[in-house]
Amino acid sequence: MHEEAIKNLIVEKISSYQSEILDFTKRLISIPTENPLGTSYKACVDIIAKKLHEIGLDYTIIDVPDITDRNPFPRYCLLSFNGKGKRTLYFHGHYDVVPAQNDTQFRPYVEDGKLYGRGSSDMKSGLAAMIYAIKAIKESNIELNGRIGLVIVPDEETGGARGSQYLVETGLLGKDGIGMLMPEPTSGMIWNANRGAISLRITVKGKPAHVGLHYQGVNAFERMLVVANALLEVKADIESRKTDFKIEPEAARRSILLIGGRSEGGTNFNITPAECSFTVDRRINPEEDLETEKKSLFDLFDKLRRDGIDLDIEILQEGRSTGFPEDHPVAKTLADSVKLIIGRIPSFEMCPGLLEIRFYAQQGIPSFAYGPGLLSVSHGPNEFVKIKKIYNCATIYALTAAQLLTS
Numbered sequence: 001m002h003e004e005a006i007k008n009l010i011v012e013k014i015s016s017y018q019s020e021i022l023d024f025t026k027r028l029i030s031i032p033t034e035n036p037l038g039t040s041y042k043a044c045v046d047i048i049a050k051k052l053h054e055i056g057l058d059y060t061i062i063d064v065p066d067i068t069d070r071n072p073f074p075r076y077c078l079l080s081f082n083g084k085g086k087r088t089l090y091f092h093g094h095y096d097v098v099p100a101q102n103d104t105q106f107r108p109y110v111e112d113g114k115l116y117g118r119g120s121s122d123m124k125s126g127l128a129a130m131i132y133a134i135k136a137i138k139e140s141n142i143e144l145n146g147r148i149g150l151v152i153v154p155d156e157e158t159g160g161a162r163g164s165q166y167l168v169e170t171g172l173l174g175k176d177g178i179g180m181l182m183p184e185p186t187s188g189m190i191w192n193a194n195r196g197a198i199s200l201r202i203t204v205k206g207k208p209a210h211v212g213l214h215y216q217g218v219n220a221f222e223r224m225l226v227v228a229n230a231l232l233e234v235k236a237d238i239e240s241r242k243t244d245f246k247i248e249p250e251a252a253r254r255s256i257l258l259i260g261g262r263s264e265g266g267t268n269f270n271i272t273p274a275e276c277s278f279t280v281d282r283r284i285n286p287e288e289d290l291e292t293e294k295k296s297l298f299d300l301f302d303k304l305r306r307d308g309i310d311l312d313i314e315i316l317q318e319g320r321s322t323g324f325p326e327d328h329p330v331a332k333t334l335a336d337s338v339k340l341i342i343g344r345i346p347s348f349e350m351c352p353g354l355l356e357i358r359f360y361a362q363q364g365i366p367s368f369a370y371g372p373g374l375l376s377v378s379h380g381p382n383e384f385v386k387i388k389k390i391y392n393c394a395t396i397y398a399l400t401a402a403q404l405l406t407s
Contacts, residue, residue: 006142006406007340010398013136018391021132022115024051025390028095028124029108029117035096035157038073044095045076048127048152052080055135057150062172064154064162075162079172080150082134087146089401090180090365091130092356093123094156094163101381114384121373125385126183126393127152129372133397144405146178156356159317164359177365179330179404181397182356185373185385190338192331192348192368193245193323194355195256196284198294198315201277202227202301205310208267208274217272221265223309224276230300231259231280243285245323245350252352256283279316286323286350294318319354322361330366330404337399338370341392346370370396 014021031044045061052059059080066072081088097119100106108117115125134148151173153163167173174180184191204224209217235257242253258281265276284293301313324331326348338346357367372389 003403006140006402007399009140009142010136010402011395013140014132014391014395014398017132017135017394021128021390021394022387024131025115025120025125025128026108026117028127029115029119030106032100032106033096033119034099035155036099038075038096038154041076041095041154042074045078045152048078048095048131051131055131055138057082057134057138062167064166066162075154077154077163077167078150078152081147082138082150083144083147083405085144085146086176087178087405088149088176089146089404090149090151090174090177090360091134091397092151092153092180092182092360093127093130094153094356095124095127096154096157097122097124098157098379105381105383110387113387115387115390116382116384118383120385121185121383122378123183123185123371123373125373125390126185126371129390129394130183130397132394133401136394136398137401142402142406144402146405148401148405149177153356159319160356160359164356168359168362174360174363174365177360177363180357180360180365180367181334181400182367182369183371183393184351184355184369185371185375185378186369187374187376189347189349190331190334190368190370191351191355191357192326193286193350194321194357195286195351195353196288196290196321196358197317197319197354198282198284198290198297199317200280200297201314201316202280203275203277203312203314205312206272206274206276209272211270211272214272217274220273220276224265224278226309227301227304227311228259228278230304231257234296234300235259238282241285241288243287243350245286246348247350247352255285255288256281258283283353284321286321288321290318290320317354320358320362322358322367323350324361324366324368328366331368333403334368334370334396334400337396337403340399341395
């Protein structure tokens with residue numbers, strides 16, 4: 001089948017699915033898959049599984065164990081494949097969403113060509129687009145030299161330990177991958193890189209005492225200030241480093257050390273605080289090495305301990321930075337498909353945060369994010385997605401897969 005014929009078939013199929021795509025996206029949004037705690041995950045996975053069955057796709061639902069006992073609610077990963085052969089282009093997405101900010105966000109509605117609701121932008125519209133892209137490929141009878149792998153995971157919003165990380169640890173993620181696409185809300189750009197992260201909670205210990213007998217206590221707050229000031233001394237050096245990957249504005253190119261995103265401690269104004277804690281969020285540019293930067297922080301904390309500061313460190317999340325060139329064949333094919341549908345070549349940028357492309361990148365699989373949503377409204381009280389962009393992305397994903405897997 002010629003390239004032009006494939007394009008026309010896919011465009012026609014996606015156009016015929018438009019009302020289905022919108023209805024399915026609404027159904028996904030209506031399920032409150034808030035993370036934390038993840039109480040409605042099963043309902044969402046069941047709806048996705050039912051849709052895959054309707055399309056004629058086999059699937060596997062993986063029940064992810066909780067070895068920490070910190071969150072008793074079950075987690076599920078879903079895997080499905082379309083096509084034959086080893087060469088696999090992965091479509092990867094997550095179904096968890098950040099908690100809603102008002103009670104209407106799980107009641108999706110349409111206004112002025114936009115679909116509103118929690119997860120409309122990040123990323124339930126993208127999940128729908130990817131699923132219907134596979135349907136278009138399947139129903140167009142396009143013969144693939146390989147297969148599309150659909151991977152849908154929980155807990156992306158909290159680091160992915162019981163989602164993508166679990167699949168990595170069990171050898172189920174990225175096998176025979178030639179590339180990966182994910183529908184993050186990229187605001188019309190292609191994200192070809194992401195920052196890494198070391199996110200910590202530092203707890204400084206003291207000894208409680210009544211204010212009148214403060215000399216019998218140890219003030220954990222004052223000791224916490226010593227730790228925070230030590231971090232401030234290295235902050236300037238860290239934030240003088242800039243990435244060579246594209247990202248706007250200029251200030252966004254700097255490496256990041258955020259101190260005190262959350263802080264707490266003490267029990268009352270008249271008691272020497274026995275314990276104070278604060279978070280440290282180190283975001284690492286692709287040119288930096290995770291282990292080197294982690295060691296630098298932990299060396300600083302070890303020095304503070306030797307100086308008499310009693311402190312504990314909890315790692316909240318840890319992830320590597322990654323980046324792929326704009327001229328990689330997968331990147332070029334995706335960009336060409338975008339241009340074919342929207343009429344212009346998309347720009348490439350580094351995602352300002354952590355992305356799940358890192359789980360594929362560590363296996364050498366070129367990975368890119370492009371989705372229908374806007375980063376600026378994702379996680380916000382008025383989250384929305386332009387409906388036309390859902391259809392466009394479904395077409396773009398299908399065209400990209402057809403091009404990569406028929407060549």
